[in-house]
Structure formats: C-alpha cells, structure tokens
Amino acid sequence: MKCFEYHSEDPSAVLEPGQLSAAKSRPVPPIAMSPGTRKALWALRIFVLLLAILVTYTLIAQLNQ
Numbered sequence: 001m002k003c004f005e006y007h008s009e010d011p012s013a014v015l016e017p018g019q020l021s022a023a024k025s026r027p028v029p030p031i032a033m034s035p036g037t038r039k040a041l042w043a044l045r046i047f048v049l050l051l052a053i054l055v056t057y058t059l060i061a062q063l064n065q
Contacts, residue, residue: 015023033041
C-alpha cells in the first residue's frame with residue numbers, strides 16, 4: 001500500500017481522472033436556510049438587479065450627451 005506524504009487542498013492531485021469526474025457528477029443538495037436568511041438573499045438579489053439597471057441607465061444617459 002502506498003503512503004502519500006504530499007497533502008493538497010486540490011482533489012485532482014490525489015484522485016484519478018475517473019474518480020474526479022464521478023465526484024463532480026454527484027449533485028449537491030441545497031443548504032437548509034432560515035426564512036430570515038432567504039429573505040436577506042432575495043433582498044440582496046433585488047438590490048443587485050436595481051443597481052445594474054441604474055448603472056445601465058447612467059451609462060446610456062452619459063453616452064447620449
């Protein structure tokens with residue numbers, strides 16, 4: 001049995017290609033979040049969307065001047 005002295009954070013350093021593709025194809029279940037966390041993430045999504053609209057509007061307004 002081989003003993004590996006080198007430990008890496010990269011799984012591809014220790015797994016064979018077939019093992020790596022099998023590990024990547026396994027679905028990851030969604031994380032359980034509290035309702036408050038879900039609301040905060042939705043608020044963040046809406047904020048980012050509004051900010052993107054604002055930046056796009058400002059860019060177009062500046063190009064037209």
